[in-house]
Amino acid sequence: MAESSEPIIRVEGLTAGYDDFILLDNLDFEVRRGEVFVILGGSGCGKSTLLKHMIGLYDPKAGHVYIDGDDIVTAEGEKRRAILRKIGVMYQSGALFGSMTLLENVRLPLEEYTDLSDSEMDLIAEMKLELVGLEGFCNHLPNEISGGMQKRAAIARAMALDPMILFLDEPSAGLDPITSAGLDALIRRLADNLGATFVIVTHELPSIFAVADRVIMLDKRKKGIIAEGDPRKLRDQSTDPWVHQFFHREADTVVA
């Protein structure tokens, strides 16, 4: 892996929530260039909310998110577009455009950001689809393929412009173990071969161990990070009871 200690994303004092409710309080962390960074935690702890703040979809109550040195929270207009050009996002539902074929979905960012000819864009889009194992499905509509394939197509679309950072929201949620493992292997392969940085939100333990270089664990009671580091070390060495519970799949005595 092309991991280095240089940070590519820096989150500073991020406070997020809805109306008067604070979900994440004063978060600070860094994502290093080239690593597969996983945000994990129980349901409702704010994983997806954090991701949406990191990609500039939500405005935080306080704090900053620096992507490759530029603050996405305050950037507007062309500067914001320049930051967004550096990232690709795969949403939990795939969020492919239902009226477009897979090829057109992957082509769209190329059409909007480049001056390439039609045939050149087609070739790049086909290659991206081939990378995720969907070479024979270019002319299918999203509703004609399975959920796992939709997620792979969404990854292909997120990679269309070869972004520096790929954000994946629950890539293996709702998939069978075989498809899920295939997707994990794909993510690991892309991370190793492309040198891109991956930020992944998940709570699937097998996926975490299969792909993650480093994790942060969020907790809704503390409204922040309760653990950070290598997931295997956290599993084996953490003294925090909740971290232990999470990594060993132990239920609460009384369901919280």
Place this chain on the structure above:
Amino acid sequence: MASLSVSDTDGQRILAVAGRLDVNTVRAVWERAKQAVSDAGPRRITVDANGVDYCDGAGIAMFVDLMRQRPKGEVTIDNLKPAFRNLLVQFEPERITSSMGEPPRRGSSIEEIGVVAAGIGRDLHEQIAFIGETTLALVNAIRHPLAIRWRDVWAICERVGADALPIVGLISFLLGVILAFQSAIPMRKFGAEIFVADLIGLAMLRELGPLITAILLAGRTGAAFAAEIGTMKVNQEVDALSTMGLDPVRFLVTPRIIATLFMTPLLTLWADLISLFGGALTLQSFSIPYVTFVHEVEGIVDFSDFMAGFVKSFVFAVLVSGIGCLRGLQTAAGASAVGTSATRAVVSGIILLVIVDGIFAVVYFYLDI
């Protein structure tokens, strides 16, 4: 059936419950058992469940209810068969009461008026912001016509225009026929049937043609735009556009407004022609031939009358498509939100049409058009 007997012995009240405790039978003993607990005074309470031969969630709920009437430990459930006891031990009576919390407070009517007014204010603010964003996007589109997604525009044109021809034609024809028939009968008394042609010509071209086309568009196209964009919002497709750095207004709204701008005037023209034909056809039965009808219409309707209606159709197009797109972008989460957006698109679309049509009437009156 379930039964309950209450007996008091030296500082203790015993409630002997027996029989079947399920959702159908528990009601027979629940109220009485609760009453017996609250009447017991300082006595300890024991519920003897020895005679219970079946107990489901409803029976367990009754036991939990009895236990939470008093502080912990003062009400005990004895002799419950192990299978049923396993169900009971899952619950802590105090926890159930405390976790329910305060019931949501219902605001006073003044507070609710305030909330609704604030909602209307917010909606107005969003509409104004949307008008600004859309205008900017349209100006940009005019300055950079190659950046418009023309493929989307033509596809939308087909749905908005060509596909709407039958319904617009049908309603306009009906309107022409009804207008002609209903006015020709009283006019005949004065021997003035020929002026029905004037009425239809003026009313349809100046007012009803553009208005009826726009109302049909609001129901058909406005709702469709709101539902399409709303579904994209729910499926995170709009978020996906935003994070690709693509402006949803430019990407989703501009092609729809441009397509509707192209199609609405054409549909209005179609509605005008078909309604005139409907009127002329009806007047045949009043012995007015087509040539006389056409001659009469030509005599009364001049170019400015035609343009008065035609210009309106452009404004109506922007209103209907704009409000449809705005409601779509305002869609909240969930499937029902899409339905709400489609409804709001039609309702606000028609209200706006009526208001703007009124403004046109006043402006035309002062301009003497």
